[in-house]
Amino acid sequence: MHAPGVPDTIDDAPPPVSLVDTHAHLQWPSLLGEVDAVLARARDAGVRRILTLGTEPASCRAAVLLAERHAGVYAAVGLHPGDIGPDAAAAARALEGLVPLLAHPRVVAIGETGLDYYHEDSPPHDLQIASFARHLELAARVGKPICVHSRDSADDVLRLLAAYEGRVTAVLHCYTGDLETAQRALALGCYLSFAGNATYPKLRDLLAVAAVVPAERLLLETDAPFLSPQHRRGCRNEPANVAYTYDAVAVARGITRGELGARVGANAARLFGWDDADVDTAGAPRAAGMAMATAGGLA
Numbered sequence: 684m685h686a687p688g689v690p691d692t693i694d695d696a697p698p699p700v701s702l703v704d705t706h707a708h709l710q711w712p713s714l715l716g717e718v719d720a721v722l723a724r725a726r727d728a729g730v731r732r733i734l735t736l737g738t739e740p741a742s743c744r745a746a747v748l749l750a751e752r753h754a755g756v757y758a759a760v761g762l763h764p765g766d767i768g769p770d771a772a773a774a775a776r777a778l779e780g781l782v783p784l785l786a787h788p789r790v791v792a793i794g795e796t797g798l799d800y801y802h803e804d805s806p807p808h809d810l811q812i813a814s815f816a817r818h819l820e821l822a823a824r825v826g827k828p829i830c831v832h833s834r835d836s837a838d839d840v841l842r843l844l845a846a847y848e849g850r851v852t853a854v855l856h857c858y859t860g861d862l863e864t865a866q867r868a869l870a871l872g873c874y875l876s877f878a879g880n881a882t883y884p885k886l887r888d889l890l891a892v893a894a895v896v897p898a899e900r901l902l903l904e905t906d907a908p909f910l911s912p913q914h915r916r917g918c919r920n921e922p923a924n925v926a927y928t929y930d931a932v933a934v935a936r937g938i939t940r941g942e943l944g945a946r947v948g949a950n951a952a953r954l955f956g957w958d959d960a961d962v963d964t965a966g967a968p969r970a971a972g973m974a975m976a977t978a979g980g981l982a
């Protein structure tokens with residue numbers, strides 16, 4: 684027995700960590716079905732802020748509901764390039780339909796948007812570009828950052844971001860490009876967010892990029908339920924696993940996990956405008972009856 688809060692051995696006293704997961708999809712069915720347990724495990728791993736991103740209208744509304752119900756969870760709303768459909772006018776209407784959600788105090792970013800030229804079943808490039816441009820225009824209009832998916836499309840993504848330089852701050856999520864592309868993005872003011880694939884032995888070059896990104900532009904994420912880090916490869920990913928990515932990147936940068944957590948946490952707080960105080964922990968139920976700022980639309 685020992686006094687409350689006093690560890691038996693040094694092994695029981697891990698250094699205090701404070702992590703954030705800047706890109707997850709908590710409303711994905713495989714996570715939503717056990718979201719309380721998912722958030723409890725995140726909390727136990729030291730994760731105290733999670734940004735959950737919608738990819739189409741229904742998942743955007745679900746993301747906002749999660750952000751409303753769980754402390755430490757924040758939402759982003761947008762249309763993933765793979766989910767915009769074949770009709771440009773319908774995609775434009777779908778995005779306009781998300782605009783009321785942007786008034787909600789827990790909606791801190793626009794996304795997931797971007798360009799995907801990798802998947803052959805993705806919509807035509809011109810439709811994707813038009814949708815991404817509309818997201819950028821919206822981000823400029825409402826003054827929120829934008830979370831960008833870029834797959835085999837870096838030149839077009841950076842060209843569009845350059846058109847909004849100084850007006851929109853972007854995160855290149857799940858960054859997988861080379862150092863030269865990273866430098867082009869950094870020159871445009873982007874943040875680079877690294878996911879679990881930075882822990883893969885075959886992607887040492889990616890970890891090397893994560894090691895040299897300026898500290899004030901670095902973010903880390905899971906992209907849960909996708910992209911589990913090496914230690915959990917083959918399993919469904921969840922925010923608690925972001926700790927493995929922090930460990931890999933911390934070692935690569937020659938700092939501690941705690942130092943990296945403090946830095947990334949400050950970056951995310953600055954970018955997303957959320958409170959960085961260690962008071963509400965991811966997943967703790969929020970007080971009942973919190974007023975919705977959004978008029979309707981979340982039923």
Ligand SMILES: [Zn+2]
Nearest residue numbers: 706736795906
């Ligand atoms: Zn994503």
